[in-house]
Amino acid sequence: MKKLLTLLGVFSILLVLAGCTTTSTVKYTEPSFVGLSIDGQNPNTGSDLVTFYKEKNELTLVKIELNNPDQLEIRSISIKGYSYGNSRFTEDSTTNTIYFYLNAGTILGLEEYTVTDLEYFDGADSKDVVISSSNNRFNLYVYKDIPLVAREGYELGQDNIQIDFNIADTDGVIDTESLVI
Numbered sequence: 067m068k069k070l071l072t073l074l075g076v077f078s079i080l081l082v083l084a085g086c087t088t089t090s091t092v093k094y095t096e097p098s099f100v101g102l103s104i105d106g107q108n109p110n111t112g113s114d115l116v117t118f119y120k121e122k123n124e125l126t127l128v129k130i131e132l133n134n135p136d137q138l139e140i141r142s143i144s145i146k147g148y149s150y151g152n153s154r155f156t157e158d159s160t161t162n163t164i165y166f167y168l169n170a171g172t173i174l175g176l177e178e179y180t181v182t183d184l185e186y187f188d189g190a191d192s193k194d195v196v197i198s199s200s201n202n203r204f205n206l207y208v209y210k211d212i213p214l215v216a217r218e219g220y221e222l223g224q225d226n227i228q229i230d231f232n233i234a235d236t237d238g239v240i241d242t243e244s245l246v247i
Contacts, residue, residue: 094188097138097161099197100131102181102204109204115178117205120170126206130164130181137161141185141192146177149185176207 102109105127109116120126130143142151143164156165168179181202184195213235220229 092189094136094138096188096193096195097132097134097140097184097186098195099181099184099199099202100133101199101201102131103129104204110201115203115205117176117207119207119209122170122172122174122208122210124170124208125167126170128166128168130184132162132164132184134161134186138189139187140164141187143181144183144185145181146179147182170206170208172208174208174210176205179204179206 104116104118106129107116107118109118118126128145132140134140138161140152140155140161142149143166144150145168150166150168152159154166156167159165171177181197183197185192186195187193211234213233216232216234218230218232220227
């Protein structure tokens, strides 16, 4: 009788444990890209991109805005094929707003940058979100020397004024047709 009660007790415990366990998975809403700013300025003005001028190796503050309703951990952001991990995010970063510094590099001239994807952690696995937005691009123009415009001389007339300027622009940053006084 003692063996029968022990066996019945073990069977009851196993039945209760089997009924208490479930294999349901928690569904999270993946983060989505909202927009970005470069040095506090929106890089997209209508259909044109704003060009940000930087010296070689100058740091640029990038702010990425996300919609992250489940407050999932953002592991990295990819821009132009380079992954910026969360160890590079500044202390001001949250799960909805990511701040980090991007180095302008040493390649002279105009470069277009695109935010292509982000990696997040859902509590069990790392997952990627591909960003296919129209407001995920910005331009950096890296120059060697700062362009200078200096006034050389001037002439005053009764009905006019003539001013001579000397433009020193070794990298060709300034479009001389765009100079307006």
